[in-house]
Amino acid sequence: MAMDPAAFAHSALGGLPYFDPMMFINVSGLCATTKLLQCRDFGIYQVDVSRKFQRGPDGAPDMHEDDFYARKRVIDQVADWTESMAGKKRPGSLDEWTPILYHFEIARSAAKRARDWGHIVFTDPTTTRFLIVMCFGQPQCNCGNPFHDDYDNLTKYQADRFMSLLTYLYHDGNKPKWVRATYTTLANKDLPVSFIDPLAEQPAKSSPPVFHVTAENFVPSLLPAEIEKIDNLLAQRRSVKMPPAELRQKVQGTKSDRPKAEAWLGGQQKNGVQCAFCDKVGDAKMPACSRCKLVRYCNATCQKAAWKSHKPICKAASSVSTSK
Structure with a gap:
């Protein structure tokens, strides 16, 4: 990797009495x-x-x-x-x-x-x-x-x-x-x-x-x-x-x-996860559905609000898991 020009100048010329690192742009x-x-x-x-x-x-x-x-x-x-604005009198x-x-x-x-x-x-x-x-x-x-x-x-x-x-x-x-x-x-x-x-x-x-x-x-x-x-x-x-x-x-x-x-900030993290209800992005600590383990929610409020639409998927996934 090439050295930054200012860093190179500092290493090469830093001992000179007239050297100022700010002179390298x-x-x-x-x-x-x-x-x-x-x-x-x-x-x-x-x-x-x-x-x-x-x-x-x-x-x-x-x-x-x-x-x-x-x-x-x-x-x-x-x-x-x-x-x-050039030429206009202001x-x-x-x-x-x-x-x-x-x-x-x-x-x-x-x-x-x-x-x-x-x-x-x-x-x-x-x-x-x-x-x-x-x-x-x-x-x-x-x-x-x-x-x-x-x-x-x-x-x-x-x-x-x-x-x-x-x-x-x-x-x-x-x-x-x-x-x-x-x-x-x-x-x-x-x-x-x-x-x-x-x-x-x-x-x-x-x-x-x-x-x-x-x-x-x-x-x-x-x-x-x-x-x-x-x-x-x-x-x-x-x-x-x-x-x-x-x-x-x-x-x-x-x-x-x-x-x-x-x-x-959650969206900037590696392996970010998304709330299955409000789409907010968070980290891996976001709690998962305790039944199917397939989706995560911000909190209990989001989980409760999403239950009506998630219920069929959750039950189907759970039944497959218990049948194995």
């Missing part, structure tokens, strides 16, 4: 801390990831084909909006969004579970406003689909985590103003214009919803282990001013603050 890098620091050091165009989507999925072996096209669609939508507006991450973790090796990963991040030229788009594959609807609330919770969680990170990293200088987050699915692929428009103080109500997180209302969401990894990355920079201790307390959350997202 890897478009395929997944570390949000590194990319955000590089945005301020080298400019957003140097870390633009749209070039990764200019060719087909064969040119992006680190992504599943479905993920590639979902992200490409979002990046193309934002680019089309930016182009449509006082005080910065009608430009650059994608800087297409799949990310807060710091290198910090993500342990599926919910720890974020998806696409855009920033404007001031690097004070950010957009996050989560790309979920399962269609979202309004018919009680258990994934619906999970998508909302996970998207809001990523917005809070990203604002926590921005507050910690950009403490000395041009401070972040807000992070907006929404998501796409197979059923809802288009982004609302109010989500993209930097002049919209509060995005209009939409489905999927848009979450507007500011420097004043974000929920502190970084775990102590993540902050330690961030500090280790900052310590590698020659001219960095480390965040003050009181800022650590401002951005630090706990594990209990993380969204449960049980249905979505």
Whole structure:
């Protein structure tokens, strides 16, 4: 396996007095801390990831084909909006969004579970406003689909985590103003214009919803282990001013603050099982029918509700089992 360019540079040049690992930009890098620091050091165009989507999925072996096209669609939508606004007079507006991450973790090796990963991040030229788009594959609807609330919770969680990170990293200088987050699915692929428009103080109500997180209302969401990894990355920079201790307390959350997202997380597990009544996906601990052992249910309520339709199958299966 080829070594990451930044890792190779660090091993080859790390002993030189002028070496700074942040000077090596890897478009395929997944570390949000590194990319955000590089945005301020080298400019957003140097870390633009749209070039990764200019060719087909064969040119992006680190992504599943479905993920590639979902992200490409979002990046193309934002680019089309930016182009449509070019030349129009909009006082005080910065009608430009650059994608800087297409799949990310807060710091290198910090993500342990599926919910720890974020998806696409855009920033404007001031690097004070950010957009996050989560790309979920399962269609979202309004018919009680258990994934619906999970998508909302996970998207809001990523917005809070990203604002926590921005507050910690950009403490000395041009401070972040807000992070907006929404998501796409197979059923809802288009982004609302109010989500993209930097002049919209509060995005209009939409489905999927848009979450507007500011420097004043974000929920502190970084775990102590993540902050330690961030500090280790900052310590590698020659001219960095480390965040003050009181800022650590401002951005630090706990594990209990993380969204449960049980249905979505269950679907990310190996050998996931599905409730035979409500179709919710869970793990192997989901209780099975004690009689036929063929189906599983979330709980006794689902099992009772499904009994009328399951009864003929259950009795038939049980009779075959006892006759052997």
